[in-house]
Amino acid sequence: MKLNGSEILIECLLEQGVDTVFGYPGGTVLNIYDALYKNSHRINHVLTAHEQGASHAADGYSRATGKVGVCIATSGPGATNLVTGIATAYMDSIPMVAITGNVAVNLLGRDSFQEIDITGVTIPITKHNFLVKDVNDLADTIRLAFEIAQSGRPGPVLVDIPKDVSAAVAEYVPAPASKPRPINPPKPERLAQAIEILKQAKRPLIYMGGGVIAAGAYQQIRALAEKLDIPVCSSLMGLGGFPADHPLWLGMVGMHGTRAANIATRDCDALIVCGARFSDRVAGNPKGFAAGAKIIHMDVDHAEFDKNVQVTVRLAGELKEVLFTVASRLEETKRPEWIAACTANKVEWPAIPTDPEGPVDPSVILRTLRELTDRNTILATDVGQHQMWSAQFYPQYLPRHLLTSGGLGTMGYGMGAAIGAQFGQPDSRVVLVTGDGCFHMNLNELTTMVSHQLPVVVLVMNNRVLGMVRQWQKVFYEKRFSATDPERQTDYVKLAEAFGAKGLVIAKNGDILPVLSEALATDGPVVVDCRISKDANVLPMIPPGGSVENMIESMEAYEQ
Amino acid sequence: MSENRNLTVISVLAYNNPAVLLRMTGLFYRRGFNIETMVACQTDRPSLSRLTVTMTGHNAEIRQVRQQLLKLEDIVKVDVLSIDDCSASELALIKVSATADTRKQVLNAAQAYGCRVLDIGENTITLEMTGRDEEVNRFVRYMQPFGIVEMGCTGVTALARGDTTIFEGLDG
Numbered sequence A: 001m002k003l004n005g006s007e008i009l010i011e012c013l014l015e016q017g018v019d020t021v022f023g024y025p026g027g028t029v030l031n032i033y034d035a036l037y038k039n040s041h042r043i044n045h046v047l048t049a050h051e052q053g054a055s056h057a058a059d060g061y062s063r064a065t066g067k068v069g070v071c072i073a074t075s076g077p078g079a080t081n082l083v084t085g086i087a088t089a090y091m092d093s094i095p096m097v098a099i100t101g102n103v104a105v106n107l108l109g110r111d112s113f114q115e116i117d118i119t120g121v122t123i124p125i126t127k128h129n130f131l132v133k134d135v136n137d138l139a140d141t142i143r144l145a146f147e148i149a150q151s152g153r154p155g156p157v158l159v160d161i162p163k164d165v166s167a168a169v170a171e172y173v174p175a176p177a178s179k180p181r182p183i184n185p186p187k188p189e190r191l192a193q194a195i196e197i198l199k200q201a202k203r204p205l206i207y208m209g210g211g212v213i214a215a216g217a218y219q220q221i222r223a224l225a226e227k228l229d230i231p232v233c234s235s236l237m238g239l240g241g242f243p244a245d246h247p248l249w250l251g252m253v254g255m256h257g258t259r260a261a262n263i264a265t266r267d268c269d270a271l272i273v274c275g276a277r278f279s280d281r282v283a284g285n286p287k288g289f290a291a292g293a294k295i296i297h298m299d300v301d302h303a304e305f306d307k308n309v310q311v312t313v314r315l316a317g318e319l320k321e322v323l324f325t326v327a328s329r330l331e332e333t334k335r336p337e338w339i340a341a342c343t344a345n346k347v348e349w350p351a352i353p354t355d356p357e358g359p360v361d362p363s364v365i366l367r368t369l370r371e372l373t374d375r376n377t378i379l380a381t382d383v384g385q386h387q388m389w390s391a392q393f394y395p396q397y398l399p400r401h402l403l404t405s406g407g408l409g410t411m412g413y414g415m416g417a418a419i420g421a422q423f424g425q426p427d428s429r430v431v432l433v434t435g436d437g438c439f440h441m442n443l444n445e446l447t448t449m450v451s452h453q454l455p456v457v458v459l460v461m462n463n464r465v466l467g468m469v470r471q472w473q474k475v476f477y478e479k480r481f482s483a484t485d486p487e488r489q490t491d492y493v494k495l496a497e498a499f500g501a502k503g504l505v506i507a508k509n510g511d512i513l514p515v516l517s518e519a520l521a522t523d524g525p526v527v528v529d530c531r532i533s534k535d536a537n538v539l540p541m542i543p544p545g546g547s548v549e550n551m552i553e554s555m556e557a558y559e560q
Numbered sequence B: 001m002s003e004n005r006n007l008t009v010i011s012v013l014a015y016n017n018p019a020v021l022l023r024m025t026g027l028f029y030r031r032g033f034n035i036e037t038m039v040a041c042q043t044d045r046p047s048l049s050r051l052t053v054t055m056t057g058h059n060a061e062i063r064q065v066r067q068q069l070l071k072l073e074d075i076v077k078v079d080v081l082s083i084d085d086c087s088a089s090e091l092a093l094i095k096v097s098a099t100a101d102t103r104k105q106v107l108n109a110a111q112a113y114g115c116r117v118l119d120i121g122e123n124t125i126t127l128e129m130t131g132r133d134e135e136v137n138r139f140v141r142y143m144q145p146f147g148i149v150e151m152g153c154t155g156v157t158a159l160a161r162g163d164t165t166i167f168e169g170l171d172g
């Protein structure tokens, strides 16, 4: 069948099972948008307010569904606007295919109007990218892009299509969806070594990360933990991969992790690291991290071994299989003393204050929200204090229900991610917890939520400051609050209404329950101005480079 | 770590795609890998190029370089060899000043070191020296007193000793 490049692109997306793409039109993608128009009954295109929103939407769609997210942008500024979203997906290993238009092949390299070398720009932030100069290569390139995005450690792939290639005609031959490449199992002698360490271990601990979510290895990690009675902690990216109400759960580990998780990493004698990478937000002091433990590192990416922390055993492979094999080779064990020692460090949350006129505590908003929403609720966050409070006070029970930019820490991620998640999971409730700073970055996407009447609840944790940066200034810069107190006068209710959304306010403790209930009962986007104190802190906090010994648990005690 | 930092040869087999060098050098740059030399050439298989990189580092660093390289889609194979396990050579072109008085000495030295004489100008002689990097360096040091006016040098290219090749284990 003869088709033009744009039609071939659409057919290839359909081959891959893509039903929704996020994008923004422009000169060099006119042919592609024409094909999208003609195929609108087969593939849904969501127009965002900004290409960055489209890139985060593709990412949020992917995180919420496990499928490959797709975004489309025109050449030049359209393509560069995708960059932050592609980098966000890259740092968190999210499978994505970004399609950009470019100027016609004969205009490449001449600084033509809206020409950008986007493949050059995105080399460091993609798994791979392609510039397709011949329409006859297009179909296989798209298929390969999907294969690469999903194989091994997932990530974004960009395909740049010059305008004449999207117009040129070629023979299209249908093909099945791309499959991820097979993964080799770990070496038997390494497995044996790991088994031996775990047989000897008296105080084992599991530290898991986003790799467990990517591999879908939740059952396997739980089975291993339960069979061997091993407590579990997780990086931010792994939250939801292990149920937070499980007796073996110790919480998040690292800079803003729980006391219990951080003490356990100090005291364990064997550490199973599963799909995690010892980022500096987890292992602030890599030399001192789990210093008393033999470390077994399970990961699909061989380059993660010994990158940040030297480990004892490297188990490269598919995580489900590796976890299953390890568990099946070990006897059931009980270690009540170690479990008791770990769980004794869990800190109880304070009682929820009852004074209706009292101040609004962000943790109370999140705890109340948790009570009002079912486990299938998807929580997207932005980046800052509100993000850490979300990780701490909105426990996760299911994978793919917390969407947060962990690796890149992208302010402005949340609006797009929430949109993408709502399209990917139309039956789930989607709540975005953002900050006043982040919201001002990409609030333009409110218009997208309104156009599609997405019932997303946007909670703006409005401390009127760039709280996380301000907290660092408080702790490390003697309270010189440089550029973190923007004194913005935004009226969030009017703003929401101007976009065609609903606006609500939580101004005192007594508003929390009724206003959240009203927001959740609304059929369409709602923005809630949650007026919290600018002095609220994220605690505990291990300063950068530090260990659990340096943990700050109370700001008052620290300041003395 | 007290482990030795050895000069290591990293032999890379890669698809001849346009940006492959950019991808590799970008990787070295952003990960802070300190490479010493890099030489690219074609192979007898038209779709494949060979890139020879030399680097001094601990085993763990070299391992990290190899694993990061293997993540690049265009890279087919990465062999790590100690410099002592290879036949290795580099090439230097050296333009030495040679007056009527010194011309004879320069030519004698070239002969003693097994250099080719590529060009003789009015006041200079251009020599080609090949060999291991220490041999080339020794020759350069020897020629310095005559006055080196200009010099060009390739990096190291190397093949594993014995019958093994980089193509081993590849199908087709």
Ligand SMILES: Cc1ncc(C[n+]2csc(CCOP(=O)(O)OP(=O)(O)O)c2C)c(N)n1
Residues within 6 Å of the ligand: A382, A383, A384, A385, A386, A387, A409, A410, A411, A412, A434, A435, A436, A437, A438, A439, A461, A463, A465, A466, A467, A468, A469
């Ligand atoms: C795009 C981007 N720019 C700057 C930063 C640095 N940064 C991290 S958190 C933060 C403050 C966020 O402010 P806000 O959204 O109000 O959240 P809060 O910390 O107050 O909850 C800033 C500026 C970032 N992470 N991303």
Ligand SMILES: [Mg+2]
Residues within 6 Å of the ligand: A384, A435, A436, A437, A461, A462, A463, A464, A465, A466, A467
């Ligand atoms: Mg704020």
